[in-house]
Structure formats: structure tokens, C-alpha cells
Amino acid sequence: MLKIVIIGFAVYFAATAIVLQLYQADPENMSWQERETFNLKQIGRLNLGTPRDDVIRLLGSPDISEAKVTDSGEILILFYRTHHVKSDGITTRDECTPLLFKDSKLIAWGADAYSEYQSF
Numbered sequence: 001m002l003k004i005v006i007i008g009f010a011v012y013f014a015a016t017a018i019v020l021q022l023y024q025a026d027p028e029n030m031s032w033q034e035r036e037t038f039n040l041k042q043i044g045r046l047n048l049g050t051p052r053d054d055v056i057r058l059l060g061s062p063d064i065s066e067a068k069v070t071d072s073g074e075i076l077i078l079f080y081r082t083h084h085v086k087s088d089g090i091t092t093r094d095e096c097t098p099l100l101f102k103d104s105k106l107i108a109w110g111a112d113a114y115s116e117y118q119s120f
Contacts, residue, residue: 027060032081032091039080043097043109050106052076055099062099063091075117076101 027035042058055078056062062078069075079096086092098114100107108116 033084036081036083039097040082043080043082043099046099046106046109048106048108052078052101052104052106055101055106063096064093073103076104077114077117 027038030038039059046055059078059080063081064079065077067074067076078099078101079093080099081091081095082097083095085095097109098111098117099109100113100117107113
């Protein structure tokens with residue numbers, strides 16, 4: 001009987017380890033609460049210089065985006081929802097963390113970076 005219990009636990013832990021290793025989170029299929037937590041965690045792991053396509057692959061489609069061309073290059077801002085403000089079913093900029101890209105490379109993120117962008 002003890003042998004069966006030990007084998008059962010071993011199979012359970014092996015299956016759990018395999019699932020955890022192979023599981024890929026898909027932001028498109030998450031609830032808004034799960035996505036906020038996921039986005040916040042993943043944004044905290046980003047590095048300056050990360051290519052835009054890598055960020056989109058990691059975080060999925062942005063909730064809001066905007067762009068403009070300046071004398072120093074193309075600036076793209078992708079907004080990802082990271083915190084809840086109002087339960088109205090609409091995602092707004094104040095509920096998002098902005099990620100700024102210059103020539104397709106991540107150059108900054110956060111409210112202060114977005115404020116600087118607006119002054120260009």
C-alpha cells in the first residue's frame with residue numbers, strides 16, 4: 001500500500017513539473033484581472049533595448065497604442081493595462097503602463113516617461 005502511495009505522489013509531481021515547464025501563458029485568453037497581474041510582472045522583467053516585436057510576443061496586443069515621428073526618429077507607445085481604476089468596462093490610459101519605443105527598441109516605460117514623450 002505504501003509503495004502505491006509513493007508511486008502516486010511521484011507521478012503527480014512529475015506531471016506537475018512537466019506542465020509547469022511546458023505551459024505558456026497566453027495574455028489573450030486571460031481575464032482582465034489575470035492580465036493586469038501578468039502584464040505588471042512581465043513589464044518588471046523587461047530590459048531597455050528590447051525589440052518591439054519581442055515585447056508584443058511576450059505581452060500580446062497592447063490595450064492602446066499611439067505613435068509619432070520626431071526629428072530624432074519614430075516614437076511608438078504601447079499601453080498595457082496594469083492596474084484597475086474604474087469598473088466601467090473600458091480600459092483607459094490611466095489604467096495602463098506605457099512602454100515607449102524609439103525605432104522599434106524599448107527606450108523607457110512608466111508615467112514619467114510618457115509625460116516626457118508628450119513634451120516632444
